[in-house]
Amino acid sequence: MAIVDPVGLPRLALMQQERIRHLEAALLAQQSTIEYWFRRQWQRTRPPLYASVDLRNAGFKLAPVDTNLFPAGFNNLAPDCHALCVQAMRQAIERSCPTASRVLIIPESHTRNPHYLESLGTLASLVAQAGFEVRIGSLRADLKAPMPLDAPSAPHLLLEPVTRQGARVGVADFDPCLVLLNNDLSGGLPAILEGLEQTLLPPPGLGWTHRSKSHHFDLYAEVAGEFADQLGLDPWLLTPASRYCGQVDFQKREGLECLEANGAALLAEIAERYAERDIDHPPFLIVKADAGTYGMGVMSVSSIDEITQINRKTRNKMSSAKEGLPVSRVLIQEGIPTAETWGSDAAVAEPVVYMIDATVVGGFYRVHAQRGPTENLNAPGMEFHPLPFCEPCICPDLNREPDAGPNRFYTYGVVARLALLAAAREMAELAP
Numbered sequence: 001m002a003i004v005d006p007v008g009l010p011r012l013a014l015m016q017q018e019r020i021r022h023l024e025a026a027l028l029a030q031q032s033t034i035e036y037w038f039r040r041q042w043q044r045t046r047p048p049l050y051a052s053v054d055l056r057n058a059g060f061k062l063a064p065v066d067t068n069l070f071p072a073g074f075n076n077l078a079p080d081c082h083a084l085c086v087q088a089m090r091q092a093i094e095r096s097c098p099t100a101s102r103v104l105i106i107p108e109s110h111t112r113n114p115h116y117l118e119s120l121g122t123l124a125s126l127v128a129q130a131g132f133e134v135r136i137g138s139l140r141a142d143l144k145a146p147m148p149l150d151a152p153s154a155p156h157l158l159l160e161p162v163t164r165q166g167a168r169v170g171v172a173d174f175d176p177c178l179v180l181l182n183n184d185l186s187g188g189l190p191a192i193l194e195g196l197e198q199t200l201l202p203p204p205g206l207g208w209t210h211r212s213k214s215h216h217f218d219l220y221a222e223v224a225g226e227f228a229d230q231l232g233l234d235p236w237l238l239t240p241a242s243r244y245c246g247q248v249d250f251q252k253r254e255g256l257e258c259l260e261a262n263g264a265a266l267l268a269e270i271a272e273r274y275a276e277r278d279i280d281h282p283p284f285l286i287v288k289a290d291a292g293t294y295g296m297g298v299m300s301v302s303s304i305d306e307i308t309q310i311n312r313k314t315r316n317k318m319s320s321a322k323e324g325l326p327v328s329r330v331l332i333q334e335g336i337p338t339a340e341t342w343g344s345d346a347a348v349a350e351p352v353v354y355m356i357d358a359t360v361v362g363g364f365y366r367v368h369a370q371r372g373p374t375e376n377l378n379a380p381g382m383e384f385h386p387l388p389f390c391e392p393c394i395c396p397d398l399n400r401e402p403d404a405g406p407n408r409f410y411t412y413g414v415v416a417r418l419a420l421l422a423a424a425r426e427m428a429e430l431a432p
Contacts, residue, residue: 019060023237024411030231031410037230038358038417045424047358049092049180049201053416054366054378055351056336060279062411063240063336064419065286066378067216069206070184072108073364074126075118075153077354078386081362082126088356090130095357097178097199102133104169104176106162106193108183109140114150121154123182132178137162137171139183139190146172167197184208186292205430206423208291213331214244220422227418238415241269241334244290248330250310255328259287259307262332267304270334281337284374290329297327298376300335337373340365342385348373351387353416360413363387 027034052071053064077085093100105127107120120136128134136149138159149157160171169192170176179193179200185207193204205211221239228235243262248255263285270283282302289297299314301307342349347369354362365385368377387409 020057020062023062023233024407026231026233027411027414028407033231034414037227038421041421042358042424045421045428046095047355047420047424048206048427049096050354050356051420051423052352052354053419055353055412055415056338057340057351057412058281058337059339060277060281061237061336062415063238064220064415065240065333065336066213067220067419067423068184069202069211069423070182071354072116072119072182073352073384074122074354075115076364076384076386077122077362078364081386082129084359085126085356085361086129088359088361089126091359092357093127093130093132093178093201096201100132100177100199102135102174102176103127103178103180104162104171104174105134105136105180106183107136107138107159109138117149117151118153120182121149121151121157124154124157127180133174135160135171135174135176137169139192162192164192167195169193169196169198181207184292203427203430206427211426212290212329213288214242214290214329216419216422216426217242217331217333219425220419223418223422223425236273238418240336241266241273243332245330245332246290246328248328250314250327253310256307256310259330259332260304263287263301263307264304266332266334284335284337286333286335286376288331288333289327290331292327298378300375302374335374338377339373342367345369347383348375348377349385350377351412353412355416355420358417358420360416363409363412363416 048069050071052068052073054066056063056065093103105120105124108116110116124134124136136157136159139162143159143161146158146160148155149159151157162169162171168175169179176198179196179198181200181202181204185204186209188209189204189207193200217240224238225235228238243266245255245258245262248259266285267283274281274283284300284302287299287301287307297317299317338348338350340349340351341347342365347367348371349365349367352364352366353360364387366377367383367385368379368381370381371377371379
């Protein structure tokens with residue numbers, strides 16, 4: 001049975017607490033070693049401008065399940081975290097473009113979504129508070145004149161058509177030094193953004209046209225292994241196992257034999273690892289599109305029959321991702337159940353951690369009352385509850401228990417930064 005912290009934060013099921021406490025205690029005991037290790041890593045490899053990482057805490061394992069390098073959801077961060085966000089944003093922009101004074105934000109084109117608009121307004125406000133002039137340039141083909149952003153967080157901001165002169169883009173009477181992408185480029189890099197002399201952050205090569213989750217998690221496994229060796233930990237505690245299939249057509253039922261073979265092998269591998277560690281939980285898999293966001297193209301399976309007997313409704317769901325793009329590359333990932341719940345109704349919850357540059361700046365719990373602990377929570381009906389990450393993410397309380405709020409949040413920040421380092425290595429591969 002799950003218990004709820006007196007201040008309203010999720011706690012783990014009682015049976016799971018002892019296992020994760022050992023990991024938390026190990027990280028707390030070596031905090032100075034961890035921070036030194038991260039500082040050395042950032043000296044060698046620059047982090048992306050910003051990122052969000054979805055984590056899963058099973059009680060016996062804690063690992064990232066998704067890393068987004070063009071994050072939305074800034075409106076879900078606790079307002080008390082904004083000062084830290086502003087400081088980190090100023091540092092990140094100045095490091096990448098020391099002469100920057102004007103910033104043009106390029107958002108997603110589906111900007112009629114009120115939640116996304118509110119995130120966009122919050123992001124623009126954070127950049128402005130960091131000391132930069134900010135405008136928002138939309139790529140929407142139907143936008144012919146400036147229109148209000150329609151976000152309570154930034155009632156004065158406008159969505160403006162992007163224009164191009166030579167090798168520079170901007171909006172009316174605004175020539176930016178820096179172009180900040182909050183568009184994951186699922187449909188590719190628009191021609192208007194090609195060959196610019198201005199700095200684009202994050203680099204367009206990190207968009208989903210080029211980036212893959214399978215490669216990211218290969219790099220993450222490498223990072224987690226190095227980190228675990230440094231601290232004397234079992235890397236399995238931090239790493240989701242995965243397999244990849246590159247030629248799948250769900251509609252035509254082609255390539256499913258790859259999913260079946262790799263899925264069966266991965267289920268067997270998970271069961272073996274569980275047996276070695278005396279973990280009493282049925283293995284399951286998450287099958288997801290190898291590129292894309294918004295929780296699209298994701299299904300949870302506990303047996304290979306669920307793949308071989310996939311019905312038309314599920315095939316339709318799995319066959320396309322954001323913007324209707326077809327799914328042919330698929331990642332099969334070890335399913336990590338969430339042992340955390342929120343509120344008196346024990347709704348399942350998972351932490352999402354936000355970083356700007358190398359700094360953990362906040363986070364929230366994604367909560368879904370209609371989903372189970374083995375299901376994807378990034379789905380309609382989800383709710384968000386801010387976490388007080390602002391201080392705990394970097395200031396654990398060594399005088400309290402390892403699973404006390406500040407200490408658990410510190411652990412989450414450590415694992416999220418491992419995913420950020422994997423993304424940094426992705427970005428380094430793009431360098432000339």
